[in-house]
Amino acid sequence: MxxxxxxxxxxxxxxxxxxxxxxxxxxxxxxxxxxxxxxxxxxxxxxxxxxxxxxxxxxxxxxxxxxxxxxxxxxxxxxxxxxxxxxxxxxxxxxxxxxxxxxxxxxxxxxxxxxxxxxxxxxxxxxxxxxxxxxxxxxxxxxxxxxxxxxxxIKPQAIQKPYRLVTSWVEKASIEELLPPGIDPSDVVSRPVSGALKFCKIALGEAEIHARTGSYMEWDCAAGDAILRSVGVDVFDRNTNKRLKYNSKDLRVNGLYTSII
CATH class of the missing domain: 3.30.540.10 (Fructose-1,6-Bisphosphatase, subunit A, domain 1)
Incomplete structure (x- = not known):
């Protein structure tokens, strides 16, 4: 420590x-x-x-x-x-x-x-x-x-509806496939945002949800994860539904999701 x-x-x-x-x-x-x-x-x-x-x-x-x-x-x-x-x-x-x-x-x-x-x-x-x-x-x-x-x-903006989902520009999954459990797709609008700025949008209150299905590197999301933790929001592994872990053997993250809802 x-x-x-x-x-x-x-x-x-x-x-x-x-x-x-x-x-x-x-x-x-x-x-x-x-x-x-x-x-x-x-x-x-x-x-x-x-x-x-x-x-x-x-x-x-x-x-x-x-x-x-x-x-x-x-x-x-x-x-x-x-x-x-x-x-x-x-x-x-x-x-x-x-x-x-x-x-x-x-x-x-x-x-x-x-x-x-x-x-x-x-x-x-x-x-x-x-x-x-x-x-x-x-x-x-x-x-x-x-x-x-x-x-x-920074004081984040209030949550609004329809909920705003931010995704990668190369994301191929549908809104239904991306959403965390319990969120109705009809309540969601989606738009792409580049890189780790997606996490910042959520911390700012400019989006409510981020999800990704593809694999990418830990350094692509660790800083954004820390930013969200600072506002009381966790980022989860899509496969385990547990907080992301870091310093793995291959340093890869195989899908994630996070939400302030």
Missing amino acids: LSPELFEKALSASIKAAAAGASALIAVLDTSDEELHISSKADGSLVSDADYASERKITEILYPLGIPMLTEESNIPPYEERKDWKNFFLIDPLDGTESFLSNRSGFAVNIALCDETGPIIGIVADPIENVIYIGAMGHEFSSTKIDGLNPIP
Whole structure:
């Protein structure tokens, strides 16, 4: 368990790191595809100079904390080496690489600090909107401008009907298949939202439900999970109906759902 002093240092550093990563992405927004080096990873997903630039800025700030980091663009230690970690960061320096490359929008920076119970700090930076969303254990949900770090608590909007379901742009399941038990599909409208910003929409009260059927990586959702925990909302595994667990062997999440209803 982190000491209170180290926890607060990690929270402050995570906010600064997200701002630095977001600023690195903004710096390459006007770079043409010809100038921006793009390659494919083993799983077929794309990676670019922007991913690496953001990751460098983030890890430089977090490294002095002495807490292990699992980042999308770096080598992942074997499970046997990391399975007993008490604390670790999950980092996606560019959540939404393909959106960034195709239209220079719909992307974010995700940083989560986890302990054995799950994510205890979650930071999601939206470079286009110049905002960082912050969720941390023992702290109110808050936000700050990227170019002027001064977190201010946020009061979520009230729940409304029809309920608003936010999904991935590539989600293929129907509303009926996505909804958690007990919610009538006729009471729901759906729209796609990019990346971890879906979780932020729920924390803000701009949506009531998020669900996903496909598999993706833990660093795609850990920061959003922490943000929702800060407003008293849990994120569940679709297969077990239990809270998401992190630092698994393959670091994958095979479907999830969350709701403030």
